[in-house]
């Protein structure tokens with residue numbers, strides 16, 4: 001049994017989430033990392049590696065690839081080989097590489113909204129125009145709009161690539177097998193590449209299954225690049241380790257060449273160590289972590305029902321991010337900033353994922369329950385103090 005209730009002090013560790021407020025007392029429920037200690041064997045492996053004292057250039061040895069092959073088989077039921085894996089320093093880095101090799105500067109890229117901002121900003125940074133399709137929101141149940149999706153590809157042959165985010169940040173939507181098959185079938189029909197960001201793919205609530213884009217029909221796979229990482233799963237974001245999976249050898253060669261060209265032919269030495277140990281020893285930790293997150297989601301849902309019944313949310317099937325609608329309230333436009341400055345709780349504003357979600361917040365639930373409770377108490381107190389409720 002792991003103790004996810006343990007409150008670990010992160011202040012004073014140059015922590016993005018906790019160390020930006022100076023002396024102010026602010027509960028951060030925003031950026032997507034966890035307030036939990038990682039798998040004990042990962043820490044042990046890093047300490048052991050660090051004790052060696054030499055940190056020269058390092059390569060991925062056979063053992064690391066076989067851990068990745070075995071992990072994706074166990075958790076996602078997909079078969080890959082060592083030649084299908086390219087280690088990179090982050091998923092957004094992988095996205096940048098994939099877009100660089102799959103598209104030209106005049107091409108367009110399709111993204112499903114609302115969206116984790118880098119999935120929109122990275123193509124734009126590369127001068128690829130972003131075309132948007134949206135989920136249908138039925139009372140906080142998000143569904144893919146296949147009709148609009150196909151129309152976008154049919155009407156605009158300049159769209160060369162679709163960026164999928166599965167499970168989806170910020171809605172927590174876990175795409176069903178049928179949805180994935182349908183999206184990939186449409187992309188195949190119009191000759192459009194799929195980059196599937198599956199960084200949240202291991203954070204699956206008990207009773208649900210993740211369907212990877214690489215788990216679809218053989219004929220679709222030539223056009224698919226999947227971005228994976230142990231970083232969200234095992235709270236290793238500061239170590240900067242992720243990997244690209246691609247079964248198309250030509251595309252893999254282009255990705256490798258592009259990675260070398262930007263000077264990242266290998267990754268951080270501790271990235272290899274952490275990834276290998278997490279994938280070898282982390283299954284039980286992950287299972288308990290997902291169970292704890294689900295309990296936090298339920299806590300949040302009940303808390304809102306009792307204290308803020310007009311707020312709307314839907315327990316996600318995946319991720320540790322809750323997407324909460326405060327549409328029913330008369331809120332100032334800068335309410336998220338004011339909640340932080342005056343109320344002492346920091347959420348991600350919905351508007352940063354899509355300008356149509358002005359009165360939404362994304363709540364990071366990968367934190368001890370006591371912390372989540374305190375953050376929610378502060379939200380309610382601020383709304384009361386401002387006569388909003």
Ligand SMILES: Cc1ncc(COP(=O)(O)O)c(C=O)c1O
Nearest residue numbers: 032090091092093116169199242
């Ligand atoms: C969907 C998604 N992709 C990518 C990332 C960032 O990944 P990395 O830090 O490996 O670039 C995040 C982080 O929140 C995310 O939610």
